[in-house]
Amino acid sequence: MAVQILRDSSRAAVQKVVLGATKDQGGTRSHTIVVGGDAALPFHHFEGEIVNRPVIGMEVQDIVPDWPEALKNPFADVINEPGRWAQKCVDEYGADLIYLKLDGADPEGANHSVDQCVATVKEVLQAVGVPLVVVGCGDVEKDHEVLEAVAEAAAGENLLLGNAEQENYKSLTAACMVHKHNIIARSPLDINICKQLNILINEMNLPLDHIVIDPSIGGLGYGIEYAFSIMERMRLGALQGDKMLSMPVICTIGSEAWRSKEATAPVSEYPGWGKETDRGILWEAVTAAALLQAGAHILLMRHPEAVARVKENINQLMVSNAY
């Protein structure tokens, strides 16, 4: 007797979110990118259509970041110029998106003015044609000002702006609504808060297809399993028709992976661990590979070699296994 293979069919699919806007659409991007739309568990092509491939946004900062040498090296020639840095990511390393982190705005750090931040965003917009993810420095007050100004200056570009959090989502949501951008709703590895935040944002009338979930992942060895199970629950919720859990998921892979001791400790200290350059790249790539399986849609990454490996992984995963 032939083996009967059971297939789960889903009642609903992950929300599609469009990033960027071309000239016709009121922006200046060369093309747009659509994330989400999956009608099955990650890469279960045999159970439902995986319409859009996961994408990689490479990180660019508006200051020279405090990164290990191994990570700064590939960008050594452009690290002072966010525009050229972004260009290199797209042209040489094939970034799908640019993830512009405005850490320079931090009042405790470089304390860039709002105008400086806006100028950086414009510089990057000019330098590349891919859609942009723009995130503030994390200082609540400063981010209010900076992100509102960015939203206004880049009106029509359909950016992905972050981060909205439960205690602090109103001003960014309002800015995204007025100037037509998408929002990153960040919750602290908590399915309830994740959902609540989506409800709160949606109740301010930002449509569901303008929200992307950041579940606050941990890197490999640093709580990745919590992120994995939260993301699994989100996807299962989305497939069962829970609209408030159905948004695409964005993961801060690069920053989490490169925070780990394993990624950065010098080989002189741990001779048994091998070369730190290889280690960091692998740490980032493996973190990304694991979370792809959990349902990540947008991977925010740093090292070009890690990006290359993950792209290869995505290519393989996107080969249909339908039968």
Add this chain to the structure above:
Amino acid sequence: MDQFAVTFIPDNITVQVEAGTTILEAANQAGLPLKSTCGGAGTCGRCAIKVQEGEVEIRGSQLPAHLREEGYSLACQTVVMGDAVIAIPTESRLGLHQVLLQDKGRLQDSLTDLLGNYPLDPACKVTSLVLPEPTLTENTSDASRLLATLRKEKGLEGQLDLAFLRELPDSLRQANWQVDVTLAAGSNRLIRVTPRGETRAFGLAIDLGTTTVVVSLLDLHSGERVMRKGSYNRQAAYGDDVISRIIHATSNEGGLKELRQAALDTINDLIAAILTSRGIDPAEVTAATIAGNTTMAHLLLGINPRHLRLQPYIPAAAELPVMKADEVGLNINPLATVQIFPAVASYVGGDIVSGALFTRIASSEELTLFIDIGTNGEMVLGNSDWLISCACSAGPAFEGSGITCGMRAMEGAIEGVSIDPDTLEVELEVIGDSRPSGICGSGLIDCLAKLLHAGIIDRTGNFQEVTTPRLRTTDEGPEFVLAWAAQSSIHRDIVLTGADIKNLIRSKGAVFAGIQSLLKTVSLEIDAIERIIIAGGFGNYLHIPNAIEIGLLPDLPPEKYIFAGNTSLKGAELALLSQPAWQESLELARRMTYLELSAGNLFMEEFVSALFLPHTRLELFPSVGNRSGNERRSS
């Protein structure tokens, strides 16, 4: 040890206490009990007093700095070291409390007839006998004579007690051998012998609540209620909730005795007041039925309650033997028969069994949810085929405890709030149409719903940036002014703070999570519930749509909700009047499955997702989604 005089003003009552006594204890001794939610642990900050003069030692204080500067300290942390004069502010007093005795409308007709289908068959009965007089030749003892006649005439095997025998010779002769015998139903234990003819028999139904105690006197011949009277449970001086009382009972020497005495004093004072006003001799009260939660039953009987609080939460006894009044300590006929309702578990007690009995949950095929929202949210789900119960620690927020300006539903309590969506101005409904002095449970629920509607808070309960002088920020965070000092009867602003709101959300979340846990355990959805019976005084004032709007109660049509008032008391009255009902309550307690919410993750998961207005799963509240969508303002 040195004795010092402590004088309390403005009452001008002086007591003599030993050095080292706390002002809290001294005030109790003076008959001026203070609020003490934490039971004297120095954490709740409710027993603030002012030392006017004299020598005291003030230990660490939880009071805010500005109050300390004004000379306030906590009574439980202030120790007498010499003669002292202490001022007690009104807000620290436990106060005379008007306990709600009457139901405020909205009761279902079927629940107003106490006996219903049960026969009048009270806990003790009176039977008339004519005994043959003894002679020199027929010289059987008094007791044998009585028992033999009882057996011959009535077919009853009487049971004797020493105290009964002590009275018997005189009683029989005074009655000239023509007697009425009062005996306990079931055991046939003899209670009293009185001259034949006009023997009255009264019984007491007692609802021994954590916060309030109500005593009801019934005429056991007619089955009619003679009088009800209620008051604050004096155990409140040792903590507001059962946990702090268990701690007091188990960690202080003599603590259990104090708590037992406080409960007995409360009950006995009520009994005395009722009997005096109706001209009834205590000896004529020959039966009592008591319904209370498991902790209350333990404390009343002086049974060590320690293990109720410690994992795995085991009561000393769930089903209690029928007792005598003098063993229990009730000031009625010492031989009166006392029935105490059985418990299901440590946190689903006799009060719930009594409520389940009265509301006839188990005699209907309709799937019923019975909820008693007090300090604990206790609930029973089921029908004639099965029953499952649980208790969730909702906290006393809906009773007004632990809320900055909270109070119980009595005169002066804000019970309703409306907020103009444009001006954000507030209109209040106050019980008794008086000036407000605080806000009660129903007012809190209403307030939460209206703040959400007006966009002053969001669904997480956080205050939003809106322009109104009523929203302000203090050292302790943001707060919303419901009534300005000039309007209030306490000469202070009546506020709802951000912390109060979080507290309320946790309370309502716990209740709803309890309901969901019961439903999930039996794999049913909310829609399957055919009726919801709300018990407790709180229910009398509750506005169901508001309670649904904040996610306290399931989103079911209002006609499925039934208010049943004080079901614990009514069940006790029923069991007093009808032995079949009493027997059924024993059966009910045995049948009820108990769901321990602290085992496993089910409750916790449900609780966390209920910490949202109304709920993280909006689809559970379809009617709420529609309404708030239209009415919310964006700010």
